[in-house]
Amino acid sequence: MQQTTGQALEVRLSAYIDGELGEAERAELDALLARDEDAKVMLEKLKAGSAFGNKAFEDFLHDPVPLALVRQIKQGPGINPRSERVATANLPAPTIRVWPRVMAAAVALLLLGGAVGFIVGSTQYVAEPEGSASTRPWIDEIADYHRIYSRQKEHLVEAPASDGPKIETWLASSVGIGFKTPDLASKGLAFEGARLLVVDGKPVGQLVYRDREGDIYAICFLKGGDKPQTDQFREDIRDNLGLISWQKGDASLVLVGPSADAGLRELAEAVAASI
Known part of the structure; x- marks a missing residue:
């Protein structure tokens, strides 16, 4: 079990969601959530952001990879796996745990912005010539x-x-x-x-x-x-x-x-x- 007392509330709630807290600390957060509406809202946002972001990332993995990126990966310098491991090892455990949720929330906000842009843009939609939308390239x-x-x-x-x-x-x-x-x-x-x-x-x-x-x-x-x-x-x-x-x-x-x-x-x- 993790000990997050003294850490930022986001970190503590992230561990709470993952079920990584001891009984005493979990009870403390249960009491906080029962009386603090802001904490409850933050918990729901973390849950929603994680679920939505994970789904978006899963969909992203199935998108085709641009040829330019394939070429860059094949020709460009690679990442040193050892350096990446060392850099990750130097991060505090709570920071490592909360980072996927921060990324998920960022992806969620990005997609939400794209959806809003689509809705706004659709009000100025110009119809394509008949048949062009259904024609397969x-x-x-x-x-x-x-x-x-x-x-x-x-x-x-x-x-x-x-x-x-x-x-x-x-x-x-x-x-x-x-x-x-x-x-x-x-x-x-x-x-x-x-x-x-x-x-x-x-x-x-x-x-x-x-x-x-x-x-x-x-x-x-x-x-x-x-x-x-x-x-x-x-x-x-x-x-x-x-x-x-x-x-x-x-x-x-x-x-x-x-x-x-x-x-x-x-x-x-x-x-x-x-x-």
Whole structure:
């Protein structure tokens, strides 16, 4: 059992909630809560903040990780675990205990502010064009296709790389976009072949590559798309897949690969320059 007599009331109530106090100190706080309305309000706020913050943090853990963060984690300097342990060890036990609740309360306030902003903003809501709100982004379907086809061993592609120029003629006539198959050998990727996909009733060309570790990459393109014309790269992540999309003329393109690949953006730039 913990002894928190003399500590801040927040610390004592935190230990009270966790059931870490001795009988005498718990009885003392019971008596305080019975007569002190402010203490009772603080207790309820700590309970609510903890529950709400934990739920928000749990939801946050299921959100997709931005590619930029993945890249920073992979390339940037790491945290020294020993230094982190030493720093934590130097904190007083009550401080360590109350910190998760302080963080939870902060998350709760942040989300509450976002909710208020949403409510205020909704009063000035402008309706989207009919059908646009329910239209699924084409890269979502590309991600679904990639998860299925990348697991194929004997039927990874429809047309093997040995078909060479025939692939360009076939896909160009099917999709309505002329292109040149990028040579990505210098990037460690071997061309495996191609497939023809269909997204929202439109034909999509897919060029498939494999790296030295056996991971599958794909370049997909269709005529038009669902985004304004722009040659700027947009980075998205779907579970373990990283997707970088852009426009080139009247074509929409997306490069798909492992989200852990820190060089995915650089690879997309090479593809854009050569396709």
